[in-house]
Amino acid sequence: MVPSHYEFYNPVKIISGSHAVDNLPFELERLGVSCPLVVTDKGVADAGLLSILEKAFSDSNINIGAVYDKTPPDSSLKAVKEIADIYRSNRCDSFVAIGGGSAIDTAKGVNLVITQNSDDLAQFAGAQVLDKPMQPFAVIPTTSGTGSEVTLVAVISDTDRNLKMLFTSHYLLPNIAILDPRMTLTLPPSMTAATGMDALSHAMEGYIGLQKNPISDAYSMASIKLIRQTLLATVKNGKDPNLRLTMANAATMAGIAFSNSMVGMVHSLGHAAGGICHVPHGVAMSIFLPFGLEYNIEKEGKRIGEMLLPLAGENIYLNTPVEQRAKATVKAVRGLQQDLYNACGLPMTLKQAGVPRKKLEQIAQKTMDDGALGYNPEAVDQEDALHILKKAYE
Numbered sequence: 126m127v128p129s130h131y132e133f134y135n136p137v138k139i140i141s142g143s144h145a146v147d148n149l150p151f152e153l154e155r156l157g158v159s160c161p162l163v164v165t166d167k168g169v170a171d172a173g174l175l176s177i178l179e180k181a182f183s184d185s186n187i188n189i190g191a192v193y194d195k196t197p198p199d200s201s202l203k204a205v206k207e208i209a210d211i212y213r214s215n216r217c218d219s220f221v222a223i224g225g226g227s228a229i230d231t232a233k234g235v236n237l238v239i240t241q242n243s244d245d246l247a248q249f250a251g252a253q254v255l256d257k258p259m260q261p262f263a264v265i266p267t268t269s270g271t272g273s274e275v276t277l278v279a280v281i282s283d284t285d286r287n288l289k290m291l292f293t294s295h296y297l298l299p300n301i302a303i304l305d306p307r308m309t310l311t312l313p314p315s316m317t318a319a320t321g322m323d324a325l326s327h328a329m330e331g332y333i334g335l336q337k338n339p340i341s342d343a344y345s346m347a348s349i350k351l352i353r354q355t356l357l358a359t360v361k362n363g364k365d366p367n368l369r370l371t372m373a374n375a376a377t378m379a380g381i382a383f384s385n386s387m388v389g390m391v392h393s394l395g396h397a398a399g400g401i402c403h404v405p406h407g408v409a410m411s412i413f414l415p416f417g418l419e420y421n422i423e424k425e426g427k428r429i430g431e432m433l434l435p436l437a438g439e440n441i442y443l444n445t446p447v448e449q450r451a452k453a454t455v456k457a458v459r460g461l462q463q464d465l466y467n468a469c470g471l472p473m474t475l476k477q478a479g480v481p482r483k484k485l486e487q488i489a490q491k492t493m494d495d496g497a498l499g500y501n502p503e504a505v506d507q508e509d510a511l512h513i514l515k516k517a518y519e
């Protein structure tokens with residue numbers, strides 16, 4: 126049965142292929158712009174990925190207005206302000222973000238302050254606060270995980286207050302997402318694994334999120350299957366462009382799913398652990414995902430069990446009695462976690478991720494402030510969060 130009412134929205138044009146970046150000048154011209162600001166980070170610049178973009182633009186009417194390549198690993202209020210000044214002084218008319226979640230979300234933040242004509246980003250935090258469309262915006266992800274290229278979400282760190290601010294608005298959705306395997310070929314195995322587990326957490330939390338619907342379900346299930354078929358192989362063989370392109374598609378599909386269904390407690394715990402102890406987002410997702418699924422079994426056991434099919438394949442699914450499938454799903458996630466630990470040392474516990482035990486109470490407390498918690502099927506209080514944090518510690 127479908128819900129009596131639901132909404133699904135994704136207007137992002139996706140261009141996927143071995144040289145997809147080469148299509149960007151045409152797409153920007155189509156949007157009527159000619160002077161984009163490129164937002165990226167040092168890692169992307171050092172890996173030579175900007176030259177792929179510059180080469181694509183060399184034969185076109187598009188002139189890059191400016192390049193900002195100092196985006197910090199956790200997008201910050203300070204960077205947003207700095208980039209907004211560069212945008213204005215170079216009279217740019219659009220944005221191209223190249224990078225992982227931080228560069229993409231930072232570009233979203235800058236686009237927001239430019240559009241709203243206010244440098245006070247914090248006043249726009251929360252859900253559906255924005256009231257006008259943003260400047261044309263193209264995204265080229267260099268990781269396969271955040272899904273930020275197709276989501277209405279931006280997470281920006283407020284380093285002074287040690288917290289991650291969450292912005293959600295349909296206006297934050299980019300116009301174009303470019304999936305080009307050349308942009309992820311140099312991603313190291315550990316980051317490939319961590320960002321891939323972020324994508325898996327989007328697909329799986331999205332499948333049980335409170336705003337789930339039949340269309341987001343389809344994206345979740347397709348994404349989980351591709352991740353099962355591809356993630357470990359990509360970690361072991363990162364130079365394979367076909368594997369990279371498949372993972373990029375999987376992450377984008379998971380992004381489309383959760384941008385509609387929303388995510389839950391796994392992300393709330395991860396945002397808090399990231400804000401307080403700087404645990405990379407994907408690492409936190411990998412650690413918390415099995416615990417988050419387990420916690421929701423009572424309310425959503427049937428749906429968690431359904432995910433066993435894409436996650437473990439037909440044989441295991443059919444040979445597992447219906448009432449045991451939810452637990453088998455959790456077990457399969459733990460199996461993937463172990464495989465990734467063996468392949469590249471992806472942390473499996475908070476201790477391995479460098480979290481001091483004395484910080485657990487503080488993380489539990491901050492988890493309660495996170496917006497994603499409101500979309501989790503089961504209610505979570507601070508004691509529950511602390512209980513999970515203790516279990517995830519070692």
Ligand SMILES: [Fe+2]
Binds near residue numbers: 271323327392406410
């Ligand atoms: Fe995430």
